[in-house]
Structure formats: structure tokens, C-alpha cells
Amino acid sequence: MAGSFKSRARHFIYLPYLIFLSVFLVWPGIYVFRAAFEKNSAERHPMVEAVTGQYRASFIYSLELSAVSAAIGLFIGSLVAIAIVRLENVRVLRSLVVGYSSVAANMGGIPLAFAFLSAFGMQGLATRLLREINIDLIGWGFRITDFWGIVLVYLYFQIPLMTLILVPAIDGLRRTWHEVAQSLGATANQYWRFVALPILTPALLGGFLLLIANAFAAYATAFALSSGGSRLVPVQIRFFLQGETITGKTNLGYAMAAWMVLLTLVLVIGFQTLVRRSERWRQ
Amino acid sequence: MKPGRLAWWLVIWVVGLFYLIPMLSMTRFAFQRIPVIKLSFNNVFSKWTIEPLLTTFSDSGFRSSAMLSIWLAIATAVLTLLLLVPTMTIAHLRSPRMRRVIEISAVLPFVVPAIALVVGFAGAFRDTIPQLIRSPFGMVPLYVITALPFTHRTLENGLASLDLRTLIDASRSLGASWIRTVLFVIVPNMRASIATASFLALTVVLGEFTIASLLLKNTLPLYLAYAQGQNPQGSFAVGLVLVVLSAGFVTAANRFGKRVVS
Numbered sequence: 001m002a003g004s005f006k007s008r009a010r011h012f013i014y015l016p017y018l019i020f021l022s023v024f025l026v027w028p029g030i031y032v033f034r035a036a037f038e039k040n041s042a043e044r045h046p047m048v049e050a051v052t053g054q055y056r057a058s059f060i061y062s063l064e065l066s067a068v069s070a071a072i073g074l075f076i077g078s079l080v081a082i083a084i085v086r087l088e089n090v091r092v093l094r095s096l097v098v099g100y101s102s103v104a105a106n107m108g109g110i111p112l113a114f115a116f117l118s119a120f121g122m123q124g125l126a127t128r129l130l131r132e133i134n135i136d137l138i139g140w141g142f143r144i145t146d147f148w149g150i151v152l153v154y155l156y157f158q159i160p161l162m163t164l165i166l167v168p169a170i171d172g173l174r175r176t177w178h179e180v181a182q183s184l185g186a187t188a189n190q191y192w193r194f195v196a197l198p199i200l201t202p203a204l205l206g207g208f209l210l211l212i213a214n215a216f217a218a219y220a221t222a223f224a225l226s227s228g229g230s231r232l233v234p235v236q237i238r239f240f241l242q243g244e245t246i247t248g249k250t251n252l253g254y255a256m257a258a259w260m261v262l263l264t265l266v267l268v269i270g271f272q273t274l275v276r277r278s279e280r281w282r283q
Numbered sequence: 284m285k286p287g288r289l290a291w292w293l294v295i296w297v298v299g300l301f302y303l304i305p306m307l308s309m310t311r312f313a314f315q316r317i318p319v320i321k322l323s324f325n326n327v328f329s330k331w332t333i334e335p336l337l338t339t340f341s342d343s344g345f346r347s348s349a350m351l352s353i354w355l356a357i358a359t360a361v362l363t364l365l366l367l368v369p370t371m372t373i374a375h376l377r378s379p380r381m382r383r384v385i386e387i388s389a390v391l392p393f394v395v396p397a398i399a400l401v402v403g404f405a406g407a408f409r410d411t412i413p414q415l416i417r418s419p420f421g422m423v424p425l426y427v428i429t430a431l432p433f434t435h436r437t438l439e440n441g442l443a444s445l446d447l448r449t450l451i452d453a454s455r456s457l458g459a460s461w462i463r464t465v466l467f468v469i470v471p472n473m474r475a476s477i478a479t480a481s482f483l484a485l486t487v488v489l490g491e492f493t494i495a496s497l498l499l500k501n502t503l504p505l506y507l508a509y510a511q512g513q514n515p516q517g518s519f520a521v522g523l524v525l526v527v528l529s530a531g532f533v534t535a536a537n538r539f540g541k542r543v544v545s
Contacts, residue, residue, distance in 0.1 A: 013369065013370065013373045014370055014373070014374070014381060014385075016366060016370070017366055017367070017370040017385065018388075020366055020424070020427075021388055021391070021428075023424075024404070024424040024425060024427075024428050025391060025392060025395065025400070025428050027403075027407050028395075028399075028400055028401075028402075028403025028404040028406070028407050029395055029399075029400075029403055030403075031403040031404075031406045031407040032399055032402065032403040032406070035406055076294075076298060079294045079298075080294060080295065080298050082291070083291040083292075083294045083295050084295070086287075086288070086291045087288065087291055087292065087295070093295070097295070099534060099537060100302060102533055102534075102537055103529075103530040103533045103534065104302060106486060106490070106529065106533050107490075107526065107529070108490065109490045109491070109492045109504055110492055110504045110507045110508050110522060110525075111309075111490075111507070111522035111523070111525045111526045112305075112526075114309055114507075114511070114518070114519045114522040114523075115305035115306055115308065115309040115522070115526070116305050118305070118308040118309045118311070118312035118313075118519060119304050119305040119307075119308035119309070120305075123318065123319045123320065124308060124319065125304070125307070125308035125311060125312070125319055125322075126304050126305075126308060127319075128319050128320075128322065155301075156301075156302070156305065159298060159301075160302075188287070213393070216396070217396035217397060217398070219397070219398055219492065219493045219496075220492030220493060220496070220504065220508075223492070223496070223508070224508055224511070234396070234398040234493070237398055237399075237402060238398070238496070238497060241402045241405070241406075241497070242497060242499075253402065254402065254403075254406070257398065257399040257402050257403070258399075260396050260398065260399050261394060261395055261396070261399050264393070264394050264395070264396055265394045268390075268393050268394050
């Protein structure tokens with residue numbers, strides 16, 4: 001690195017980007033933690049209160065919802081990914097499924113809630129069709145606004161996201177491994193169970209973590225479905241920090257946000273580590 | 284057909300139906316004037332109308348929030364490109380280390396969920412630059428941040444596929460200035476990834492709800508959430524338009540994205 005003015009000056013070109021990130025990402029992030037760790041008059045520290053009692057229940061509810069939707073999304077999304085590889089000779093299938101998956105994985109928010117209300121709501125089309133074949137969802141106590149209802153809605157973006165994560169990993173499985181396994185007398189199922197699955201495990205686990213983080217941050221869909229979603233952590237944070245209202249518990253809201261960042265951080269680091277591991281096989 | 288293949292087809296069909304049914308239900312609810320209870324095989328095709336959509340389009344509340352969302356989306360795409368294209372181009376040319384720094388910083392937004400980002404933003408700026416919170420366009424930087432992991436990846440792929448050094452040397456040795464080189468050599472060569480990044484930014488802004496909801500800005504998703512009560516058919520119809528629009532953007536991004544790689 002030459003010390004001339006010109007060579008140092010060229011680093012200024014990076015300044016706008018770095019300043020932008022500091023001001024609009026790092027500073028708000030720091031603000032959340034500073035406000036969360038500020039000791040207020042309450043006897044308990046906000047960071048502690050945010051994970052006790054009803055707020056702990058809120059975190060557990062959010063995490064359960066995320067984990068359950070991630071687990072089911074992992075299972076079904078993987079099946080879809082394997083299916084399009086197994087049915088490889090049907091050309092359009094792959095581009096169709098991958099194409100729609102990238103659309104659906106980006107779906108969320110208000111329109112998705114509308115779609116599920118009109119399908120699986122009390123007066124939904126799917127609810128009605130299922131009743132015709134004697135599957136009475138409402139009679140069984142299913143409500144689209146309850147825990148399992150929200151899980152169903154989340155699956156709409158969790159399944160395709162998992163498919164998108166897994167397809168490149170499956171592509172990375174080398175044909176020769178399959179041939180070797182076959183020539184050693186392994187059946188197709190044995191190959192998947194003892195060769196493919198262990199190699200895919202990091203990608204699967206990483207995908208699982210990403211799916212949890214994905215659902216954990218989701219807010220709009222649950223908000224639009226309202227009632228059942230009101231216990232989710234983001235909705236609670238909104239309650240304390242919406243607009244200019246002083247609830248007297250703003251620190252608690254920031255503390256919950258800080259916990260969300262910490263949990264997401266753990267999930268994302270786990271994801272990155274596992275993805276790096278799974279990429280080792282792909283060269 | 285072997286039984287194994289049949290099972291895999293079953294997976295595809297079941298999941299396909301799961302993807303399709305909510306969208307079809309929303310379409311039917313928005314555009315057919317028959318309650319689900321009265322629906323039967325005899326009237327599946329009757330009383331379809333696009334009137335709910337037209338009525339909503341003429342609603343002034345809808346118009347102002349739609350215009351706001353469109354302007355926010357454009358502003359976000361423009362700011363993203365202005366911020367990223369020059370910085371990333373220079374980093375590619377001159378400093379692998381800086382390239383790595385940008386790469387890591389671009390995934391940081393994943394770690395900060397939108398709800399945490401917006402409450403931190405509101406808190407940090409309430410006492411310093413309150414105009415940013417008051418004006419809806421104050422949200423543009425937050426949208427840029429939210430879309431950053433996707434837009435950065437796209438532009439990164441685009442830049443990696445170019446022989447930047449040769450292009451610039453050729454342009455410079457023919458006497459073009461730096462600005463001319465960027466505008467007339469680099470940007471046209473990156474048009475596929477620039478288009479992709481813009482489409483992704485548009486998709487993020489048109490669907491974003493959390494940030495606008497906490498800052499009480501009347502964007503299109505917020506309008507939909509609140510109009511749902513008085514005008515369910517109309518807001519479901521607009522919701523469907525949003526779905527189709529973002530599906531179009533994502534598909535376009537995929538198309539262009541493929542051209543980037545090849």
C-alpha cells in the first residue's frame with residue numbers, strides 16, 4: 001500500500017456506502033441495545049423482564065411457531081427437491097417448480113394472509129371443498145388464526161425456500177458417487193440413506209436454521225390474520241413502541257427487539273457455518 | 284410407471300395444489316359475487332366481475348397509497364444502484380479486501396429483523412433528524428437496507444462475470460473519462476444484473492409491511508390491511524394484483540439473473 005495521497009484518496013470512494021450502512025443499519029442496531037440495557041425505574045432489568053412471565057411465553061410461542069413451520073417446511077420442501085431430481089427426465093417440471101418456488105418464497109405479507117383467509121377461513125373455498133369430502137376442518141377446531149393456522153400459512157413460503165436451498169445441494173451430489181454405490185450393490189434407497197443423506201445433512205440443518213429465522217421475523221401475515229398472531233414477539237414489540245405513544249415500557253420493547261437480534265444472529269451464524277461445510281463437497 | 288416415480292409425482296401434485304388453491308380462492312373471492320355457501324357446480328361460472336377492482340382503483344385512499352408505494356419503490360431501486368454500482372465496481376477493480384468487507388456487510392441486514400431495524404431507526408432519529416421519521420421517504424434507506432442482501436448478491440454475480448479490467452483499460456486508453464467509462468461501458472455490460480437488482484428492490488418495497496406499519500405510513504400493504512374491513516372484495520382483488528406483480532418481478536429477475544451467469 002503506497003502512502004501517496006492519491007492512493008489514500010481512492011478509499012474515499014467507499015465512504016458513501018460505509019456511512020450509509022453505519023447510519024441506517026449499525027446506529028439503529030446500537031440504539032436498540034443501548035435502550036435495552038438502560039436501567040429504568042423498574043426493579044428488574046429490561047433484558048431480564050423481556051424473557052420472564054408473559055413475555056417469555058411470547059418468545060416461546062414465536063419460536064415454537066417458527067420451529068414447527070420450519071420442521072414441516074424442511075420435510076416437505078426436501079421431498080419436493082428430491083422429486084424434481086428423481087423426475088429429471090420431465091424437462092419442464094424442474095424450471096416450473098424452481099420458478100414458482102422463488103416466487104412463493106418471496107411471498108408473504110398481507111396478500112398471503114388474504115389468500116389463506118379466502119381458502120381456509122371459516123367461509124373459505126378449501127374449507128368448503130374439504131367439507132364436501134367429509135373433512136370438517138372447522139368442526140375439528142381448526143382456525144386459520146390459531147397456531148396451526150399460522151403454521152399452514154407460513155408453509156407457503158417455508159416449503160419453497162427449503163426446495164430452493166436443497167436443489168443446488170442435490171445437484172452437487174456427483175453422478176459417480178451414485179454409480180460407485182450401485183456397482184457395490186447398493187439399492188437406490190440405500191444410496192440415498194447412506195451416501196446422499198449424510199452429505200446433504202449440513203445443507204438440511206442449515207436450511208432448517210434459516211427457515212426458523214425466516215418465520216421468526218415474519219410479522220405482516222400474522223398481523224393481518226390478527227387474533228392468534230397477537231402473541232408473536234414482533235406484535236408485542238409494536239405494542240410497546242408504536243408511533244409516539246409512551247407506554248412507560250419502551251425499554252421493554254427495545255429489550256425484546258434486542259433478544260430478537262441476538263436469536264437471529266445465532267441462527268444466521270449457524271446457517272453460514274453449515275452452508276460452508278456443505279459447500280466443501282462441491283468443487 | 285414404477286411405483287417409486289408415482290410417489291414422487293404424488294408429492295409434486297399435493298404441493299402444487301397447496302400452492303395453487305389459496306391463489307385460486309383469492310381470485311374467486313375477489314371477482315365472483317357468490318358467497319362460498321351458495322357456490323355449487325351450477326353457478327361456478329356465473330356472476331364473475333372485475334367491478335371490485337375498478338371500484339377500488341377509483342378510491343382516492345387507494346390511489347394515494349398506491350402512488351406512494353410506487354414512488355418509494357422507484358426511489359429505493361435508484362438509491363440502491365447509486366450506492367452499490369460505483370462502490371462495488373471500484374472494489375472489484377482495486378481491492379479484494381474491500382470486496383470482502385462489502386460482501387460481509389451486505390448480509391448484516393439478515394441479522395436485524397425488520398421490526399428491530401425500524402424501532403431502532405425511530406428511536407435513533409426521533410431526537411436528531413425527526414424529518415426522516417415524519418416523511419414517508421425517510422423509509423427509503425430502510426428499504427435499501429432490507430433489500431441489500433439480495434441486490435448485493437445479484438450485482439456481485441454480474442460484476443464477477445465481467446472482465447472489468449480489460450473493459451476499463453480499453454475504454455480509458457481510447458480516451459474516455461471515468462464517468463463516461465462507468466456510464467457507457469460498465470453499466471451497459473451489467474444491464475442484466477442491474478435490472479435484476481431493481482426488480483428485487485421493487486418486490487421488497489411493494490410487499491413490505493412491518494416498517495411502514497410501525498412508522499404509520501400509508502403504503503399500499505397498509506391500505507390493504509385496513510381496507511379489508513369495509514371493502515373485502517376490493518382489497519383482496521388489489522392483493523391479487525400485488526401477488527401477480529411481484530411474481531412477475533421475481534420471474535423477470537430470474538430470467539435476467541440467468542443471463543448474468545451465462
